[in-house]
Amino acid sequence: MKTKFTKAFIAIAFAAVLSACTKSESTDTPVDPVNPESKGNFILAVTPAASTGVADYLLTTTDLGGGVKSIIGNGVEQDGTYRYYVAHNNKFFSMLYGQNNPGAVTTYDVKAGKLNKLSNFQTETVQAFAPVNDDLLLVKIPRNIATPLANWYRVNTNTLLISGQGTIDVHAPSNNGETAFFSWIKQVGNKVYAPYFSIKACCNDAFGTDYPDQAWIAVYSYPEMKLEKVIQDDRTSFIGRYFTNGLDLVENGDVYAFSSSVATKGGVLTSTKPSAITRIKAGTTEFDKDYFMDVEAASNGYVITNWLYIGNNNFVVNATLKAQKGAFVDGTKIGVVNVVDKTFKLVSGFPEVSEIKSVTVNNYTPKDGKTAYVGVNLKDGSSYVYKVDASSAAASRGLKVEGGVITAIQHLQ
Structure with a gap:
């Protein structure tokens, strides 16, 4: 059973009564010629490229290794802004941050490569x-x-x-x-x-x-x-x-x-x-x-801000220089840590830090001990999924996502 979750300033509590969505999850926008039909068991959450008040779109795809996906005419629009996500028991939960007010939680599974809505819940912070x-x-x-x-x-x-x-x-x-x-x-x-x-x-x-x-x-x-x-x-x-x-x-x-x-x-x-x-x-x-691993010493001055366990004692980590750390600073450098060997290796193949706007902290791994897929959003407005090979500490650019910022990468069976 694969389980993933995201980071965010939210939280959720479920009421026992189901309720209906207040916003349509379909769109009449013409189909995007780049990807005329969005199908697959990988799920990407994408925040549209707008300044304020925008709702996320959920895209499905069969492949993270290449190609192009766009939210234009595609995806499932979410109800309200500030959505966060967790997958468990082969279900995908999309959760609205209600700013201390009740908010919707929509539950999906995947049928024939498409998101299939199962229910809605009410939430509290x-x-x-x-x-x-x-x-x-x-x-x-x-x-x-x-x-x-x-x-x-x-x-x-x-x-x-x-x-x-x-x-x-x-x-x-x-x-x-x-x-x-x-x-x-x-x-x-x-x-x-x-x-x-x-x-x-x-x-x-x-x-x-x-x-x-x-x-x-x-x-x-x-x-x-x-x-x-x-x-x-x-x-x-x-x-x-x-x-x-x-x-x-x-x-x-x-x-x-x-x-x-x-x-x-x-x-x-x-x-x-x-x-x-x-x-x-x-x-x-x-x-x-x-047992003790001094990360700063092993990495020559980096601090871990988040991590993803990929198997075989290996973690893919978000990191930042010690001089730049803060309580809410998400690292934009990616490293590979082996906790048994106590090694830290920076991953090559990513854009320069100066080019990166954000790196997702909700990422996917098949837990094969060497592979992770990480979302990278650039300052020029482009967004990509990068494949990390922990064995070589190298990354390669994969799927391009157009129209917004990647916030989560998950997978259902």
């Missing part, structure tokens, strides 16, 4: 979500120190209904006068691991902290979501970043975690630790003190 078993687990996390309870929801991806919900005391994991704000959530065995950063959640410094040089993971039972323990380490700053998964599992069950070292106080970066990778060995619930 949450800040972390991830697949767990056949569910999507969603967590709405407070930012006010006076609000100690986070709400969680289990959405069954077979029935497309809420199967459970409850609350979590986010003061309990940190136990230091600050709030535990989950950077993401991840299934590990039959548990849910929630790496978090400790935040003041008050006083005009909501994401500031007095504890910039510590990493924590809250471990919860599932499906009860009861706090069982907190795993701690003082060799790095917090794991992941806002709305960024900093944990992943390799084939032998070991868990690896990255830190960008971007804790702040008063808006100023305060962590003294390097961007680094740590490990929790399979069958344990403690950081392995015998």
Whole structure:
């Protein structure tokens, strides 16, 4: 089962009642002569090239390695702006950021190479979500120190209904006068691991902290979501970043975690630790003190901002120079990290950083240990999918997407 997700300033909680879309998902625009029929099991989310108030289009294609796709006369227009995406249980969920108001979530599968709408949901704002078993687990996390309870929801991806919900005391994991704000959530065995950063959640410094040089993971039972323990380490700053998964599992069950070292106080970066990778060995619930990868040293000065596990202990990572790092800076350099060998290689074949407007952080891999497909949007307005070969640390230009900016690349069976 392949699972993917995107990064964004959103979140979602599903209501148990289905509702109808408020916007048509078809178009009467003449068919694009470049690609007269958009079919395939790869899904690309594309934001049209307009300044404000534009809705994403979803394109399907059979091949990421070449050719041209355009949103002109093609694709499925989404309902509203600021959409984010997750695929699980061979379904594709398109989610509207409701700005603290309810928003639509549309569910698709692929039939004969085309997106097939299954249902719509209502949403409310949450800040972390991830697949767990056949569910999507969603967590709405407070930012006010006076609000100690986070709400969680289990959405069954077979029935497309809420199967459970409850609350979590986010003061309990940190136990230091600050709030535990989950950077993401991840299934590990039959548990849910929630790496978090400790935040003041008050006083005009909501994401500031007095504890910039510590990493924590809250471990919860599932499906009860009861706090069982907190795993701690003082060799790095917090794991992941806002709305960024900093944990992943390799084939032998070991868990690896990255830190960008971007804790702040008063808006100023305060962590003294390097961007680094740590490990929790399979069958344990403690950081392995015998393992540590200093990413900055291995890369000659780069910081990881996101990663994609591609198999065989290899990650394709977004990275930026340490001097340019920030709490919300997405790296536009691409590297390959082998966590067992502790190696970092910059990938050749991409455009120069000065030419790049953005690089997608929701990318696709067949998990063959060597291949990833990454969206690259250039300042000249063109957008491409690049194929990364981790074995050679080289990339080649593939599919060209016209009419907008690539924001996600996913795949359904």
